[in-house]
Structures are given as C-alpha cells and as structure tokens.
Amino acid sequence: MNQARDEYDVIVLGAGPVGENVADRTRAAGLSTAIVERELVGGECSYWACVPSKALLRPVLARAEARKVPGLRQAVGGALAAADVFAYRDKQVGNWKDDGALPWLESAGIDLVRGHGRLVGPKRVAVTPPDGSGGEERILTARHAVAVCTGTRASLPDLPGIADVHPWTSREATSSSSVPERLIIVGGGVVACEMATAWNGLGSRVTVLVRGSGLLERIEPFAGELVAETLREAGAEVRTGTSVKGLARSGGTDGPVTVTLESGERLEADEALFATGRTPHTDDLGLETVGLEPGGWLTVDETCRVRDVPDGWLYGVGDVNHRALLTHQGKYQARIAGAAIGARARGVAQLDTGRWGEYATTADEAAVPQVVFTDPEVAAVGLTAEQAEAEGRRIRVVDVDMGQVEGAVLYADGYRGQARMVVDLDRGHPIGITFVGLGVSELLHSATIAIAGEVPIERLWHAVPSFPTISEVWLRLLEAYRG
CATH class of the missing domain: 3.50.50.60 (FAD/NAD(P)-binding domain)
Structure with missing residues (x-):
C-alpha cells in the first residue's frame, strides 16, 4: 500500500468493521483515505467479540438443537470436544492475525497506517507507531473529514480487590x-x-x-x-x-x-x-485539542457528524456515539456517514436527513435488530411494549406461543418459544417484534423490513409464509391481531 502521503481527504481512526465501511464509502466517492489502527485490522468484533463468541456458541447450540430431534438425541449425548471447539474458534479469528484482512484494504485503495492515532488539532492526527516498530511519529492532515471509529472496551466496576x-x-x-x-x-x-x-x-x-x-x-x-x-x-x-x-x-x-x-x-x-457494560475508546484520542471532553460518548447528528465542532469536519461512527452498540448497526451508520462525507466534499449544501432520508441514520431509533445467540435464540427489532408506551404511543400487543406453529413442532420435539408484535394503532403498522425460540434468528430480517418499511398490517396479510416453516408465526400473529 502507498503510505508515503501525509495528507488525505479523509482519515479514519479505527480499522474495525465500522472504520472499514466508512473508508470504503469515502473511497467509492473518490476521496483519498487513510485508516489508522493500533491493534488488528478487523477490530474488536472480528477477534474478541462477535466472531469468536459465535464460533464458541455454534457447537453448543447445534448439540442442544440435535438433542431435541427424535432419532438424533442419542447420537449427541456426550460432551463436546473442547479442544476442537477452540481450534474452530481460532481458525475463524485467523489465529489473531490480520493478514487475511489486508488484501481488501489494498484492493480498495485505502492506506493503512499502523499505530495509535490521536487528534492534535482540527483535521490533524498524530500517529504513534506500535511499540518496538522503531518508527517515528507521523502527522496526518485531512482535507475534508476525520472519522472516529474506535469502538468501546469492557467496563469494570470499582470494587475492592x-x-x-x-x-x-x-x-x-x-x-x-x-x-x-x-x-x-x-x-x-x-x-x-x-x-x-x-x-x-x-x-x-x-x-x-x-x-x-x-x-x-x-x-x-x-x-x-x-x-x-x-x-x-x-x-x-x-x-x-x-x-x-x-x-x-x-x-x-x-x-x-x-x-x-x-x-x-x-x-x-x-x-x-464481568459483563457489566462498555466504555468508549475516546479517552486517549486528543479530543481536548478540538474543544471536546475526553473519555465520553460523542454526540452526533443524523449523519454521525459530531456536534459542537466548528466547520463540521469530525465524525463519530459506531459504538463511540452510543446510539446502538451493535456491529451491524455501526456498519449501517458507517455507510451513511461515508456517503455524507463524500457528498459534502462534492459541495452538496443540503443533504436529505429527514426521517428515512438517504443521509439519515433513522434505523438507530426506529428499527434496531438484535440477535442473542442463546438457547433459545432471542431475536428482536424495534420497540418493546414498555418502550412504546413510555413514548406515549397508542399500541396493541399480540402474543403467540411459537410451540403451536407447525414448522416449530417439526423443528424440535417440545419446541418452546414466544413471539410478540407491537402495533402502533395510529400508524397501522408494527413498531416492535420479538421472537424467542430455536432458529428464530433467521426470522429477524423479515421483521426488520416490516418495521423499517412501515408496512401496514393489511398489506402484511398478503405476505404469505411457506408451510410448514417457523415463519408461519407471522400468520399466527396477524390472526391474533385481527381476533
């Protein structure tokens, strides 16, 4: 990669999924882009969170499901081979090496700068090389934008010992x-x-x-x-x-x-x-050099541009803005932020930032999907009934026992689960959907589309679920709503 330049259109701090997506969108807009990373390209999600946790969980959950299938449960009655599970996990994270992530950066024309980046004034980033590299500190300058995509770290309580x-x-x-x-x-x-x-x-x-x-x-x-x-x-x-x-x-x-x-x-x-919350990686980024308090969450607008920074050149994307601490939601923000940076660099004065606009992160408050990979799985998007009521909405809540759905009955012996749909009565469409049960994670995107698309209940009647699948729960929910 060409790393000889010290001036770029855009500088991205953090090469996790969020930073990579910001850089991808700014490069697609024709802007020269450098990405600064002090650990591994791919970030927390790829090496210490989403990917390794799901690799550990997959054998556990597959065995749990198999034990609920008649004719199969006796074949999976023993203990898991932990060494094989760990080897599978290690493979999925590339043995904590980022060699496999580098070719994409090069193909996209994104320069990688190894080291710890921190602001040293408006549009200026100092990069301290990794320990033992022997390199000298570099000062990078951005013509248009700096995007902070440094994520979070685990937060520990202040307890004796x-x-x-x-x-x-x-x-x-x-x-x-x-x-x-x-x-x-x-x-x-x-x-x-x-x-x-x-x-x-x-x-x-x-x-x-x-x-x-x-x-x-x-x-x-x-x-x-x-x-x-x-x-x-x-x-x-x-x-x-x-x-x-x-x-x-x-x-x-x-x-x-x-x-x-x-x-x-x-x-x-x-x-x-201790799984007791997350703290933003903003305490050592030099925020004080541009008039911001270090160590806190970044307050941003609909395009993820940091508020209270003159000239609007600083962006806070992903977990650092505390809007929705999920990898896929951070990537969503990154696509919008990167496009907004590109549009503003072209001189577009007014961006469409209205609700569901091209440059608005509306889904952060209206349609955030989340899966919890437990036994049973939990898949939810939008508002809970309690959250909707707290907002003063007039709602109707319908619940369905997923164990009564034919596809679920066939999926596992003694299938246990529940589905809930929260409908805004004034708008006439779902604003929250939750599924709990085996295999429900694959139902979630249909629910996300229904909420993000604000699909009216009457139109959902024409979305026919295949028989016999677990997705027939949609029909049961609609029937319960109609009474």
Whole structure:
C-alpha cells in the first residue's frame, strides 16, 4: 500500500468493521483515505467479540438443537470436544492475525497506517507507531473529514480487590483455550447470557449473578425468562437481585477467585467474568485539542457528524456515539456517514436527513435488530411494549406461543418459544417484534423490513409464509391481531 502521503481527504481512526465501511464509502466517492489502527485490522468484533463468541456458541447450540430431534438425541449425548471447539474458534479469528484482512484494504485503495492515532488539532492526527516498530511519529492532515471509529472496551466496576484479581472481560471469555471448572459471570445482558450458554455447554459449572430482576432486561420480559429457564435446566445457576461487593484471588494468578456478595455470602470459582457494560475508546484520542471532553460518548447528528465542532469536519461512527452498540448497526451508520462525507466534499449544501432520508441514520431509533445467540435464540427489532408506551404511543400487543406453529413442532420435539408484535394503532403498522425460540434468528430480517418499511398490517396479510416453516408465526400473529 502507498503510505508515503501525509495528507488525505479523509482519515479514519479505527480499522474495525465500522472504520472499514466508512473508508470504503469515502473511497467509492473518490476521496483519498487513510485508516489508522493500533491493534488488528478487523477490530474488536472480528477477534474478541462477535466472531469468536459465535464460533464458541455454534457447537453448543447445534448439540442442544440435535438433542431435541427424535432419532438424533442419542447420537449427541456426550460432551463436546473442547479442544476442537477452540481450534474452530481460532481458525475463524485467523489465529489473531490480520493478514487475511489486508488484501481488501489494498484492493480498495485505502492506506493503512499502523499505530495509535490521536487528534492534535482540527483535521490533524498524530500517529504513534506500535511499540518496538522503531518508527517515528507521523502527522496526518485531512482535507475534508476525520472519522472516529474506535469502538468501546469492557467496563469494570470499582470494587475492592478487582484490580488484583484480573477478572475475565469479554476478551478473555472469547479467547480462552481452557475450560474453567467453575465460572462466575457477573451481569445479565447479552454478553453474560451468551457466555453463560457457551461455557456451560463446554463443561464449566456456571453461576450467573444479576443485579436486576432478570436477564436481558432491555428486551421483552419473556425473553430473559425463557433463557434463564433453559440455562437452569442445563445445570447453570442464575441468581437475580444479587450484587457483588468485593473479590479476591488466592494462590497467585491461577488461584481460585472468591466473590463476596452484598449479603455477605462468599462464592468461589476458578474464574470470574464481568459483563457489566462498555466504555468508549475516546479517552486517549486528543479530543481536548478540538474543544471536546475526553473519555465520553460523542454526540452526533443524523449523519454521525459530531456536534459542537466548528466547520463540521469530525465524525463519530459506531459504538463511540452510543446510539446502538451493535456491529451491524455501526456498519449501517458507517455507510451513511461515508456517503455524507463524500457528498459534502462534492459541495452538496443540503443533504436529505429527514426521517428515512438517504443521509439519515433513522434505523438507530426506529428499527434496531438484535440477535442473542442463546438457547433459545432471542431475536428482536424495534420497540418493546414498555418502550412504546413510555413514548406515549397508542399500541396493541399480540402474543403467540411459537410451540403451536407447525414448522416449530417439526423443528424440535417440545419446541418452546414466544413471539410478540407491537402495533402502533395510529400508524397501522408494527413498531416492535420479538421472537424467542430455536432458529428464530433467521426470522429477524423479515421483521426488520416490516418495521423499517412501515408496512401496514393489511398489506402484511398478503405476505404469505411457506408451510410448514417457523415463519408461519407471522400468520399466527396477524390472526391474533385481527381476533
């Protein structure tokens, strides 16, 4: 790649999926683009989050499904071969090397600059080379835009003993190649639920400690209830309304961990995983040199342009803007932000940023899809009933037992699941849909289209689901709505 230039039209900080998509769109607009990365090209999702976690979960979930199929369950009654699962995971992440990601950057004409990038004034980025590289700091200048796509890192609570214990975060949980005999997981969100599913399936004795009243509290209540029920049936312990007040490790770095609860009870495990939120990677980016507070989330407009920065040259795309902390949603933002940068560079004065406009990230608030890869799967898009009511909408909620759908009956013996559709009565179309059950992740995009397209209920009657598939749940939902 040509890295001789120090001036570009666009500089992107962070070469994860979000940064790559911004760079792809600005190059497509004919703008010279450099992307700065201090770790691996591909980012958190590719090496320590989405990809490795799903690689760990796939064998666990496939076995769980197979055990629900008559004639097959006896063939899959044994333990998983953990070494083979880890080898599969390692292959999917390229053994934590980014060689496979580099040819695409070169083919797209995007210059890669290795090192830590930080702002040193408007449209100026200083890049410190990686440790041991022996290179000198470079100053890059952007003619049109700098896009901050640096994502987030795991957030640890301020608890006595936590610094000495060095607990697992999502990174250790997705990259470990040994199965702890006992694993305590603190948290009740997506990471906690997925890692409880994975490690329990790999043979750990898992205990989940949830401060709130249940799992997955940002999704419809029945989702967390069904996931907790299945985890317990699989041998995990799930405790709700439980807070941790301290922890300690004895016997050195490999010794057991003692977790002390607010009640005074002490639990012992081989490892403790904290899945307690995310913090933006903005504390060491030089934001103070352009009048912003370091360490916080970036406040952006509909095109992901950072507010309160003169001349509108700075963009915050993906997790750093806290709009929707999901890889696919960050990539969506990146496509829009990159196109907006290109349009503004061409001198387009007024961009279509109205609701569902070409340069508006409307889906961030109206149609965010999410899958939780647990047993059962959870797939949701749009608003929950509680969120819709909090917005003052006049709604109708319809629920369907997915175990009554013929396709689900054939899919697994004793299929358990639930579907919910939230309909805005004034608009006449769905604004929220949640599926819980085996194989429901592949139903989600149809729901996302229905919500993003604001498809009227009466038109959905003409979208005929194939028989006998799980997608017939759509017909059951519409029938329930009509009464």
